[in-house]
Amino acid sequence: MKKALKEAQKAFDKDEVPVGAVVVCNEQIIARAHNLTETLNDVTAHAEMQAFTAATDYLGGKYLNECTLYVTLEPCTMCGGAAYWTHIGRIVYGTNDEKRGYSKHGLKILHPKTEIVSNVLKDECSSLLVQFFQKKR
Numbered sequence: 001m002k003k004a005l006k007e008a009q010k011a012f013d014k015d016e017v018p019v020g021a022v023v024v025c026n027e028q029i030i031a032r033a034h035n036l037t038e039t040l041n042d043v044t045a046h047a048e049m050q051a052f053t054a055a056t057d058y059l060g061g062k063y064l065n066e067c068t069l070y071v072t073l074e075p076c077t078m079c080g081g082a083a084y085w086t087h088i089g090r091i092v093y094g095t096n097d098e099k100r101g102y103s104k105h106g107l108k109i110l111h112p113k114t115e116i117v118s119n120v121l122k123d124e125c126s127s128l129l130v131q132f133f134q135k136k137r
Helices: 002-013 048-059 077-086 120-136
Strands: 020-025 028-034 067-072 090-095 115-117
Touching: 002 020, 002 028, 002 048, 002 067, 002 120, 028 048, 028 115, 048 067, 048 077, 067 120, 090 120
Parallel strands: 067 090, 090 115
Antiparallel strands: 020 028, 020 067
16 A cells, blocks of 8 residues: 555646555556546546556456555545456555545445455545645635
8 A cells, every 4th residue: 555655646746636556466566556637638547547457458468356456545436347347356445535435336336256445544545635635725
């Protein structure tokens, strides 16, 4: 999660919503990403989506069932849906997204075999988001 936080800081520094993600497979980071929605002018350029693309490219296949996604913020429904299609083995996230998190819609959005771990480094992940949005106001 500390590596995902470093990615979130990169997003913060680019004036992007500070969400970072890494994908780990066989104890090795195979993808690193952060939000790029402003930079790319693309509403789908969330950290998770960027990480999924990089990870599947690295592995040469579309399934990530042996991988873990570490992400600083609970995935939204779009990213949860993408996670479903990748068959990601596990998702570890930092802080809940009270407004747009996938859990608002129940676990049915994720693949039934996907393990979920939440609230990992929650305070650090939340702090960066709070700081970003306070700066915006």
